[in-house]
Amino acid sequence: MDAVVTSLPLQKGSEAPRRRRPTREEAEAAVRTLIEWVGDDPDREGLVATPRRMVKAWEDLFRGYGQSAAKELGTVFEEVGGYGDVVLVRDIPFFSHCEHHIVPISGRAHIAYYPREGVVGLSKLAKVVDIYARRLQTQENMTAEIVGAIEESLKPRGLAVLVEAEHMCMSMRGVQKQGVSTITTGFTGLFKDDASEQARFMQMIRGFR
Ligand SMILES: Nc1nc2c(ncn2[C@@H]2O[C@H](COP(=O)(O)OP(=O)(O)OP(=O)(O)O)[C@@H](O)[C@H]2O)c(=O)[nH]1
Ligand SMILES: [Zn+2]
Structure with a gap:
């Protein structure tokens, strides 16, 4: 009902x-x-x-339409022993659907931020990805929405979001190219201003495996 x-x-x-x-x-x-x-x-x-x-x-x-990222990000933990370095949650898997063909998109998101006044529960970042993934999307819009929601709620000193995904509308139909990955990014604050921070983010995503 x-x-x-x-x-x-x-x-x-x-x-x-x-x-x-x-x-x-x-x-x-x-x-x-x-x-x-x-x-x-x-x-x-x-x-x-x-x-x-x-x-x-x-x-x-498509349950994301009924969910709020601001609500998920509402609880901030301030007691983190003065920790102020980067927090990176990488390899967050997601499924979405492209708004053009309503065909699946499958990918991973990586989110890093420099805390300002506290940190959020790690699972909340994964939930934010899902809230925007479980809608009709373009990858660019989804990336911008993830950045906007985290920026608004946490106001971090810097935020980096990288989304990599395969669009089934490109592999199963249309141009029919399998294994193509599309990468979108969003950087704010320290990550936007300092190229070495972006490089560190990229290295942390790819390294330590
Ligand atoms: N920018 C962007 N394009 C996307 C995304 N998902 C799917 N597309 C593209 O959206 C486009 C829609 O193009 P149209 O020409 O309107 O539709 P179409 O005739 O079905 O296009 P083809 O897929 O090329 O057959 C295609 O090029 C898709 O590859 C996305 O997340 N971002
Ligand atoms: Zn499509």
Whole structure:
């Protein structure tokens, strides 16, 4: 039942206009239409429950729309023994979907920051990645949203985010190039101002394995 969220943003961004959320039945009917459109019989045994399953799967794959990064980043630990050096959480795996074809994107994110007044729980950074990954995305937008959310909540002395991903819409269809990775980055503060900090970040991502 979609009793909790009854309206959805039309597009990304907090000022986006909102409109009525289609019911679960309407969503399932749309899936049924697509099954018919590709040329199969939605009433055959193997497919009869597929609209229900697919809508349930989409609830999970796109649950980021109902989640708040600011809320996840709301608890800051200030007692860190004066620790002020870099904190790097690397190799955070994620799955997303491109907004152009709604085909999966699979990748990893690496996040480093220099604390200002405290640190956040390490899992929260991974959750922030998921909150933005589990929406319809471009890699560039997702990277910018991760940077924006951490910057806003933590106000670190510097923040570095690197996202590397494979876009299935490039490997399974279209140009059909497998194994291509796309890299996007966002740097603020110390990482933006000091090229040696960027180099250290890159070295820490790739090194110590
Ligand atoms: N910049 C950017 N492009 C993306 C991303 N994900 C997919 N794309 C690209 O979005 C583009 C959409 O291009 P269009 O020409 O509008 O659509 P299309 O005819 O389906 O394009 P092809 O994929 O080339 O067949 C393609 O070049 C995709 O590779 C992303 O995260 N960022
Ligand atoms: Zn795509």
